[in-house]
Amino acid sequence: GKQTVLCKDTPAFIANRVGIFALLKVLDLVQELGLTIEETDKLTGPVSGKPKTGTFRLCDLIGIDTALKVKQGLAANLPNDEAHDLFAASSVVEAIVEKGWFGDKTKQGFYKKTKERNAQGRPIILAMDLNKMDYRDKEPVKLASLGAVKLLDDLNDRLKALYAHEDKGGELIRKSSQALFAYVSNRIPEIADDLFQIDDALRAGFAWELGPFEQSDIIGVRKLYDDTVAAGHNVASWVKEMLDAGHDTFYKIEGGTRLYYDIPTKSYKVIPGTEKLIFLDYLRGTNVIWKNTGSSIFDLGDGVMGLEFQTKMNSIGGEVLEGVNTAISKAEEEGWKGLVIGNNGPNFSAGANLALMLGLAVEQEWEELDFAIRHFQNTVARIRYSGIPVAVAPHGLTLGGGCEMTMHGDISVAAAETYIGLVEVGVGLVPAGGGTKEFTVRFSDHLESGDVELNALQSRLLTIAQAKVATSGMEAKSLDILRATDIVSVNLNRRLKDAKTEVLRLFEEGYAEPARRTDIKVMGQTGLGMVYSGIYAMYAAGWVSEHDMKVAKKVAWIMCGGDLSGTPRVSEQYLLDLEREAFLSLLGEEKTLKRMEHTLKTGKPLRN
Structure with missing residues (x-):
């Protein structure tokens, strides 16, 4: 997403x-404390609310020569800055640039990717020994501090513990x-008039989860x-x-309100421009009307409910499904105008609880699996x-079941930076929470508008079969994951x-529950013959x-629609039954x- 930050010239x-x-x-402290670059990147990565590149990997990514030019520019243009000596001093950055190692652009910097492969077939990557410059x-990485925070999911808890x-x-x-x-305390009003502008800039520009002043609050x-004064620093x-x-x-x-x-x-003053924005953390103390261990229902004001997932990676399990059903039931029974499903965390949802499904499949609990899939579909x-x-x-990662929920909303309001797709094929399954059914419905509707049948079928089938993930809200529209009527919100905070x-608009227009579809056109045997031959050709x-x-x-x-003859029309429930049957049969495959x-252990797909 995009954000505007006012700053000084x-x-x-x-x-x-x-x-x-x-x-x-950090580079200065690394050598003082005797840390390796691997230890440093772990400490200055997601564990402390920074991007996974950490410090040294970030330098390689942006270009060590580029970082040096910014460093030299600061030294030349800020002679009176208290950090001038840090900007001007010779460092490992100069030493590594002198060798012509600029990072990714030269295939070696603080890390070096070799042509050799490990047992998994991946390139072997070497790390720089800062003492030997080789x-x-x-x-x-085996630091006690990292071990102590390994099981802490909350960033605030990790920061305090570290x-x-x-x-x-x-x-x-x-x-x-x-x-x-x-340093930041002394930059006001030099580079910005207000402290929140510095936090906004670091979150938007460097992808920090928390700005410097927000970290200080934690x-x-x-x-x-x-501590800072005792260490000899000059605080404003x-x-x-x-x-x-x-x-x-x-x-x-x-x-x-924050x-x-x-x-x-x-x-204390309200941050300009945020008066009407919705941040669930700010409502947590006053506006929660129901919660369980995996979800919370909020009063968003004006008769609208909000539902937030709160599991790890917002994965969808029993607690989340209970939250969805409870929110809709309460809204219907108590006269609410509508419901928003979303959150302010890093991701919307990484999908269904894969570990739970694997455990049930290994134990061959077929009746329980059938019930779980039916419950998911119905929800x-x-x-x-x-x-x-x-x-x-949706925003951030919106995968599998998270994508299926998005596709079933009356309206979807996606962040511009939304990574959304049906990825189940990557683990040897099919989307069975209504995702395959919904793609079939949209294929049918395109046929009615005069689209070429085979092309329309092929493109949508490949989106699922190749586990395509759109890398933006607009790309999701081109893949038919989002509809033309869905909205892409450029500013993440406005989503x-x-x-x-949109909920209030639909309510004011006299919203009525839509009728379940029974008119979905499928290609039956004709489509299967063409598609099967294409799949076999790829094999x-x-x-x-x-x-x-x-x-x-x-x-x-x-x-x-199976091997039906002609071009019949089927119901949504018929397609959901096919989804569930296919999902269960694949869970029986070794x-x-x-x-x-493999995916649960490594986070990566396995080709077998």
């Missing part, structure tokens, strides 16, 4: 000014946090201030004035067939508000494995179980 503006300072400070095999840990990993987090805290502003005087006045945080929540500390007035169908309008607001607006050419072919034929069977197990 100063060297490197906000994100590069602060981001490069933070990067250089490459060595990558080393496993900051408090006594090993060198904790020392890196402490020292870098203190230096960053002091660690504790008073503690961080005392306004921070002490804020603390002396009894204000212990840079942000606070009041009445479901306020920031305004330095000139020494008071997804209820998103569309209820007495209230339901808007689904839930836009979804609520004969070596493009797909035998099991890939088997799974693809299952998808074709569903989308063609190769599918191996794919599922």
